[in-house]
Amino acid sequence: MANLAAVVGIGQTKYTTKRLDVSIAGLVREAAVNALQDADLTWDDIEAVIIGKAPDMFEGVIMPEAYLTDALGCNGKPMLRVHTAGSVGGSTALVAASHVQSGMFKRVLTVSFEKQSESNAMWALSNPQPFSTHLNAGAGGYFAPIIREYMRRSKAPYNVGIKVAVKDRLHGARNPLAHLQKPDITMKEVEDSFMLWDPIRFLESCPSSDGACAMVIANEELAKKSPKPPAWIRGGAMRSEPTTFAGRNEVNPQAGRDCAADVYKQAGITNPRKDLDCAEVYVPFSWYEPMWLENLGFAPVGEGWKLTMEGATSLDEGGDIPWNCSGGVLSSNPIGASGMIRFAEAARQVRGDAGAHQVEGAKLALGHAYGGGAQFFAMWVVGSQKS
Amino acid sequence: MKQIAIVAYQQSDSVSDVGAVNEVELIMPVLARTFKQVGLNNAQDVDFVCSGSCDYLQGAAFAFVAGVDALGAVPPIKESHVEMDAAWALYESILKIRMGQADSALIYGFAKSSPGELPIVLSQQLDPYYLAPLWIDSISMAALQARLMLDQSLITERDMAEVVSRSRRNAMTNPHAQLSGNISVDDLLAQPTYVSPLRKSDCCPISDGASAMIIATVEQAREWGVPYAIISGIDHCIETHNLGMRDLTDSVSTRTAAKRAGMHSGKVDVAELYAPFSHQEIILTRALGLGKETTINPSGGVLAGNLMMASGLSRIGEVFNRIVSGAAQRGIAHATSGPCLQHNMVTVLEKA
Amino acid sequence: MSDEQEVITVINAPVYLKYNFTAGAAPSRFLSQLKKGVLAGQSCPQCAAVYAPPRGSCPACGVPTKEDVVLSDKATVQSFTIVSIPIPNNPIQPPFVIANVVADGANISFIHLLSECVNEDVHIGQRVQAVWKPQEEWTYAMDNIRYFKPIDEPDVPVEKIGKLPVTGWEG
Numbered sequence: 001m002a003n004l005a006a007v008v009g010i011g012q013t014k015y016t017t018k019r020l021d022v023s024i025a026g027l028v029r030e031a032a033v034n035a036l037q038d039a040d041l042t043w044d045d046i047e048a049v050i051i052g053k054a055p056d057m058f059e060g061v062i063m064p065e066a067y068l069t070d071a072l073g074c075n076g077k078p079m080l081r082v083h084t085a086g087s088v089g090g091s092t093a094l095v096a097a098s099h100v101q102s103g104m105f106k107r108v109l110t111v112s113f114e115k116q117s118e119s120n121a122m123w124a125l126s127n128p129q130p131f132s133t134h135l136n137a138g139a140g141g142y143f144a145p146i147i148r149e150y151m152r153r154s155k156a157p158y159n160v161g162i163k164v165a166v167k168d169r170l171h172g173a174r175n176p177l178a179h180l181q182k183p184d185i186t187m188k189e190v191e192d193s194f195m196l197w198d199p200i201r202f203l204e205s206c207p208s209s210d211g212a213c214a215m216v217i218a219n220e221e222l223a224k225k226s227p228k229p230p231a232w233i234r235g236g237a238m239r240s241e242p243t244t245f246a247g248r249n250e251v252n253p254q255a256g257r258d259c260a261a262d263v264y265k266q267a268g269i270t271n272p273r274k275d276l277d278c279a280e281v282y283v284p285f286s287w288y289e290p291m292w293l294e295n296l297g298f299a300p301v302g303e304g305w306k307l308t309m310e311g312a313t314s315l316d317e318g319g320d321i322p323w324n325c326s327g328g329v330l331s332s333n334p335i336g337a338s339g340m341i342r343f344a345e346a347a348r349q350v351r352g353d354a355g356a357h358q359v360e361g362a363k364l365a366l367g368h369a370y371g372g373g374a375q376f377f378a379m380w381v382v383g384s385q386k387s
Numbered sequence: 388m389k390q391i392a393i394v395a396y397q398q399s400d401s402v403s404d405v406g407a408v409n410e411v412e413l414i415m416p417v418l419a420r421t422f423k424q425v426g427l428n429n430a431q432d433v434d435f436v437c438s439g440s441c442d443y444l445q446g447a448a449f450a451f452v453a454g455v456d457a458l459g460a461v462p463p464i465k466e467s468h469v470e471m472d473a474a475w476a477l478y479e480s481i482l483k484i485r486m487g488q489a490d491s492a493l494i495y496g497f498a499k500s501s502p503g504e505l506p507i508v509l510s511q512q513l514d515p516y517y518l519a520p521l522w523i524d525s526i527s528m529a530a531l532q533a534r535l536m537l538d539q540s541l542i543t544e545r546d547m548a549e550v551v552s553r554s555r556r557n558a559m560t561n562p563h564a565q566l567s568g569n570i571s572v573d574d575l576l577a578q579p580t581y582v583s584p585l586r587k588s589d590c591c592p593i594s595d596g597a598s599a600m601i602i603a604t605v606e607q608a609r610e611w612g613v614p615y616a617i618i619s620g621i622d623h624c625i626e627t628h629n630l631g632m633r634d635l636t637d638s639v640s641t642r643t644a645a646k647r648a649g650m651h652s653g654k655v656d657v658a659e660l661y662a663p664f665s666h667q668e669i670i671l672t673r674a675l676g677l678g679k680e681t682t683i684n685p686s687g688g689v690l691a692g693n694l695m696m697a698s699g700l701s702r703i704g705e706v707f708n709r710i711v712s713g714a715a716q717r718g719i720a721h722a723t724s725g726p727c728l729q730h731n732m733v734t735v736l737e738k739a
Numbered sequence: 740m741s742d743e744q745e746v747i748t749v750i751n752a753p754v755y756l757k758y759n760f761t762a763g764a765a766p767s768r769f770l771s772q773l774k775k776g777v778l779a780g781q782s783c784p785q786c787a788a789v790y791a792p793p794r795g796s797c798p799a800c801g802v803p804t805k806e807d808v809v810l811s812d813k814a815t816v817q818s819f820t821i822v823s824i825p826i827p828n829n830p831i832q833p834p835f836v837i838a839n840v841v842a843d844g845a846n847i848s849f850i851h852l853l854s855e856c857v858n859e860d861v862h863i864g865q866r867v868q869a870v871w872k873p874q875e876e877w878t879y880a881m882d883n884i885r886y887f888k889p890i891d892e893p894d895v896p897v898e899k900i901g902k903l904p905v906t907g908w909e910g
Contacts, residue, residue, distance in 0.1 A: 002486040020748060023516060055448040056470065060754045061519070062443045062512040063470055066725035069625045076643065079625040079730065080479065083470035085449060091467055095479055102485035103388060118515075123827065124448050130760045131770055133881045134829055135837050135850050137822045145818030145839050152863055152897075198821035240436075240466035242456050242798030246788035246846035246901070255463035372452055376466075409763025411795035415803060429801040446758035456794060459801025502758040511754055520752040 004386060005100040006223035006230035007347040008107075009039025009216035015179035015332035018117035019210040024059060025071035028113050031212035032072055035109065039216045040227045043073030046216070047105045052082040052092025052112040053336030054371075057124035059115050072111065084238075086282070086371025088112065089213065089339025090378030093367075094236045097217050097380070101233070106219050112341075113212035114334035121208055121335065137197060140205055140285060142373065144197035147287040150251045151199065156290060156305035158199075162190045164286035165204045165330060167314045172327020174315075174357040179209045179332040204286040204330075211334035213341045220386075231347035231382040234364070235266030243373040250374060256295040259377040264297070267364070267381035273298045273312075276381075277362040278322045278349050280342035282369045284329045289313065293323075296368065315357065325349070325357040339369025343380055350384040390605040391484055392615035392739065395424035396704030398598035401565040401692025404501040405595035410445070410453040414497050414597045418457055421493070421599040425611050429459030433601060434489035436466040437480045439473030439496040440696045443508050454497065465489065472496060472661075473598070474699030474722035474732050478621060480602060490607045496697030497597035505593050505695065513726065514628060525663075526590055528726045530582045532635045533666040537584055541636055542669050544584065548575040550665040551588045551690060558687025565592050565692035591663040591693035598697040600704055605739075616710040616736045620648035623722075623732035630727060638674040641721060641731040645675050648719075648733045655681045656715035659702035661723045663689050670728065671721060685709065699723070699732065706736050762879075765793040765804060770879035776871060778810045778884075780845045791845040792881070811843035811905050812869035814887060815895045818848075821858050836861050840887055844905030851881070855888035864900060866892035866908065 011034025013019070019027055028051070036042065049072050056062050065081040072079075082092040089112040096110035116124075126136030136142070150156070169185045172178035185203070193203035223230040239259035241248070260272070269275040281296070283289045293304030293313070298321060311317030315325050324330070326345040329338050346367035348354040354362075364383045370376060397420040405413060422428060430436050436458060440451045451468050458464065465488070469475045473496025480492035506524035513519045536542045549572055558567030570588075581587040608615040624640035624647070626633050633639070645651070658681050662668035668690075672683060684690075686705040689698050699722025706718040715738075722732040762770060765781060769792050772779040780791030781804035788797055789808050797804055819838035825831075836858055839848035853861060855870070867887040877883045893910035895903065 002488065055442055057442065057448045059515070060511065060752075061515045062508070063441065063724070064512075065471075065625070066512055066729055067514050067628050069730075070627050070629065074625055075627050076624060076640070078623045080475060081470055082467065082479075083451070084468050085452065095467065095482070098479075098482040098486050098488075102482045104482065104485060127448060128828070129447060131762050131766065131880055133851060135826065135852065137820075137824065137826055137837065141820060141822060141837065144820035145837075148820065149818045149863065195821075195823055197823070200820075238465055238467060239463040240455055240460055241463040242458075242460050243452060244847050245461055245797070245799040246786070246790070247799075248847075253463075254461075258463050372449070375452075375455070407761050407764050407767050409761075409766065409795050412763045412765065412803070415796055415801070418801070443756075446756060446760070453794065456796045456798040457801055459799065461799035502760055503756060508756060511756075515752065516750065519754075520750070 002101040003103045004220040005097050005217055006232045007215050007382065008218045008223050008226035008230050009035040009041065010344045010348055011035030011038055011214040012177050013211045014177050015209040015211040015334060017209065019115065024061065024115045025068055027115050027210065028068055028111050028212045029071040031214040032109060032111050035214035035216050041216060045107060046073065046109045048078040048099055048108045049074040050080045050082065050092055050096040050099065050108060050110045052088040053114055054085060054088055055124055057119060058121055058335065059118045084371060084376050086335060087339050087369040087376040087378045088371065089337050089341060090343055090367065090369025091238055093215065093340050093343040094238060094378055094380065097233050097236055100217050100219050107222050108217055109214065110217065111212055111214040112337040114336035115210045116208055116335060117210050140197040140200050143285055144200050146250050147285065148199060150287060150291050153251065154302045154305055160290055160305040160308055161204045161286035162187050163308055164289040165190045168324050168328045168330040170316055171325050171357055172331030175327050178327035179207050200285050206284040206329045206333040209332050209334045211332060211337050213337045213344050215344055229351045229384060231350045232386045234381045234383045235263040236380040237262035238378045240376050243375055251291065252295050252301065253374050255375060256370065256377045259379050260296045263379045263381055272296060273321050276321065276364050276366050278325060278359040279366040280326060280345040281323055282329055282339060282342055283324060284333060286330060289323060315359065322359050325354065325359060339378060342369055343367035347382045350382050389485055391481055391602055391618045392605050392608045393600060393602050393618060393707045394608050394611060394613050394615045395421050395601040396707050397421040397424060398563055398701055398704060399596040400563045401594040401596045401694055403565065403593060405499060410450060410497060411456045413499065414454055414457040414495060417597045417599045418495060421601055425601055425613050430464050430493060431459060433491045433493045434465065435480055435483045435492040436464055437476040437492060437494050438468050439471050439476040440498060441470055444498045444500050444695060445502055472699035472722055472724055473697050474703060477600065477700060477703065478623065481621060484604060491601065491603035493599065493601050494700060495597060495599035496700045498695040498697060499595045500593045500695045501595050525726065526582045526585065529664040530585045532727045533584050536636050536666050539636060542666055544576060545572060546669060547589055547665040548572045550668045551575055554684060554687045554690040557685050558691035561686045561691060564687045565594055567687060567691060585664065589665040591689045594692045594694055596694040596697065598694055598701045598704060600700055614711040615739055616707045617739055618734060619737045620735040622647035625730040628729065635727050636670065638670050638728050638731060641671055641674045641733065644731050644733040648735050650719055650733060650735050653717050655717060655719055657682045657685060657706055657709050657718035659684055659686060659705045660721045661689055661699050661702050663693055665690065667728060703734050710736055710738050763795045765795045768807060769793050773881065773883050774877055774879050776874065776877060778812050778842055779807045780810050782806045782808050788846045789844060790847055791842055792849055808844060810845055811907055813907050814840040814842045814867050815900050815903065816861065816863055816865040816867060817841050817900050818863055819853065819861050834858060840867060841901045843903045843907045846901050851884065852886035854886040864894040864897060866890050
């Protein structure tokens with residue numbers, strides 16, 4: 001049986017297009033120091049460090065844990081580097097938690113980051129491979145056809161994506177760390193923005209950001225001593241499926257559904273919309289909100305868009321299940337960190353620590369990350385109570 | 388704490404260029420033999436899968452994603468990946484089992500090192516501001532370390548050649564080895580230096596290949612009814628990246644990891660050490676305090692074939708093989724990562 | 740030495756690495772067929788699914804795909820997008836359509852260009868056919884097919900996309 005573990009410290013950096021004021025080491029250290037300070041701990045209190053980031057080509061540094069050990073106080077300790085494509089921030093948090101949940105460690109530090117301004121992220125995502133057609137038009141080019149199929153299946157009105165784009169940026173305007181600060185964004189502004197990969201418009205897409213996110217995870221005994229309320233990890237799950245196979249449901253991937261079912265079972269959740277107080281979900285293109293509302297069981301298949309349109313996921317509209325109060329991936333996207341930011345922001349909510357984007361009285365929150373061709377999923381549920 | 392055992396290990400031949408074989412085709416035959424060793428079919432029959440690989444070896448981002456195509460991952464599986472040697476994927480899998488989310492796991496590592504110029508590729512693992520722009524390749528780094536050893540009279544060139552000679556001779560009993568044969572120390576010393584003071588023979592070859600392992604709780608191993616070896620301890624430890632700030636003639640982190648893994652609580656019959664360069668085998672042997680009672684690298688070690696990203700796992704597999712065959716009662720396997728033995732793992736295996 | 744020396748905060752450190760890329764065995768067979776102007780997938784010995792292009796395995800079953808299955812160069816649009824930003828190092832001018840098309844006889848889609856069409860008329864279920872480059876330009880690449888263009892055949896119902904035989908769709 002897994003030992004209990006909790007998040008006792010959270011640290012992030014301000015997300016922005018280019019952090020020209022810090023090196024890669026400086027970026028991760030900033031988040032790590034913030035997390036240690038949040039937990040009122042020093043480097044010596046940490047027994048192991050687990051880092052995560054997306055492909056090394058985003059910075060051009062191969063296996064960067066070798067270079068970063070000094071910045072993260074890890075010399076003489078174990079260091080692990082997780083890489084599961086876009087879901088990596090989430091799976092890194094889960095692997096870090098497993099260090100404590102296995103009983104092998106008492107308290108660990110985990111950091112996920114991306115300083116993608118140092119390289120060329122669009123190239124790295126789809127660098128031309130010999131013998132293949134070079135038509136990769138970025139991540140948006142991959143997801144746009146899938147979104148189009150969702151629109152066809154659900155018969156959703158054309159502006160659902162626009163509504164999500166506005167909502168998440170208004171949430172982001174409550175979060176001083178968010179990259180995109182657009183408190184005056186309107187539906188018209190989003191609708192008029194350039195159509196990049198039909199049906200995805202410019203303002204319906206995530207930005208490209210530099211940033212890092214860190215957490216300190218501790219066992220029950222140490223969590224009880226932490227100065228701020230811990231976020232207890234009530235469940236964690238990962239699932240993967242192949243990129244393509246005959247009969248694959250790319251719109252509503254089985255791996256996502258199975259992963260959610262697993263984490264809900266662990267956390268005792270039977271009705272996610274009712275049992276959870278909020279969720280931080282990986283939505284890099286606005287239409288993924290209605291799609292994931294269905295995939296994660298918040299709405300029946302074909303009806304996710306209705307929750308969005310009725311304002312159920314909006315903090316500003318007083319929705320009953322706010323999604324991405326931090327502004328989400330649509331407001332900040334350092335790719336390797338984004339998954340961990342979701343997990344950390346869920347933890348902030350149940351610690352009552354989310355500042356101006358706090359959901360009042362939040363007790364149970366979902367953190368979600370996905371990656372690859374919507375094939376790798378990592379999720380956790382955190383709560384203000386142990387069970 | 389739950390006892391965890393290794394129940395299967397398979398590897399491909401270590402070859403200098405595997406040719407027209409992509410990642411999936413490299414991994415699948417090894418996985419098939421690994422599953423067969425336990426009487427399983429595919430990844431649906433284990434609770435967790437974790438792999439180790441490095442995109443830059445092949446020059447394509449997300450190279451590891453192709454590996455998922457080899458698993459039979461429909462319905463979806465619990466799967467993860469580390470951008471490190473698969474020995475660290477083993478470590479992640481042990482955590483998974485210890486926390487109760489799995490009773491068994493498949494671990495695999497693979498690399499096609501042949502497409503790129505590996506020593507140059509590895510120069511980009513260094514500090515991106517101060518070291519990587521100098522393009523110091525991995526062989527040159529090791530050569531600096533060997534020079535330190537020689538100049539401090541800690542080893543001689545003959546010592547290094549003896550390691551190579553023994554490795555090649557041991558590799559003659561390893562059906563997967565790339566470099567094997569009888570070559571005398573004098574013949575080795577007669578060869579010209581390559582990146583001085585290293586001769587080409589002091590360096591591991593460039594290899595393509597894959598290896599895979601299945602681990603499980605002892606209860607599950609008994610249910611499957613297959614021979615197994617117990618993982619009695621595992622630990623890893625990293626040192627500063629700054630070459631000038633550590634003693635390159637010693638491996639403090641290996642010693643620390645060995646101690647924390649409980650290496651010294653019994654005899655060490657066999658030790659498989661991941662030493663890509665001959666002088667590093669000597670550093671590791673001394674750091675671990677291994678004596679005459681320990682057989683070192685009976686497989687020929689990494690000097691006989693370096694499945695980059697799988698060599699660490701392969702060392703563990705080689706010790707496993709010798710324990711279940713009865714050749715050894717207890718052994719250790721070492722894995723390394725980073726320039727000049729920066730990051731080291733020690734796994735202790737025992738007879739059931 | 741000037742009093743106000745500029746602090747260096749950025750360096751350019753370009754990375755040039757050379758790779759000798761080999762396609763796998765299964766992709767090589769596929770590419771060899773393409774060189775002869777033939778679109779051929781490979782079938783899974785366990786579930787019989789036909790993969791084009793093949794990547795070495797049936798991902799669902801985790802076994803190597805074996806038999807070559809010659810496909811038609813007619814296909815159905817499974818989905819698509821209209822791209823308005825240029826692809827680096829690709830001369831094609833936006834806006835252009837890239838589509839996931841399933842060749843008749845295959846069970847998965849691949850990405851390719853659509854052309855000779857009105858972008859706004861492209862739709863899911865549309866029937867298209869490959870337009871090949873001149874034979875003397877054929878090499879080991881999907882680029883032998885310049886693009887797919889719409890043909891005058893009835894649309895394929897959504898539930899049949901990805902399940903058509905090599906003989907295609909009559910309506």
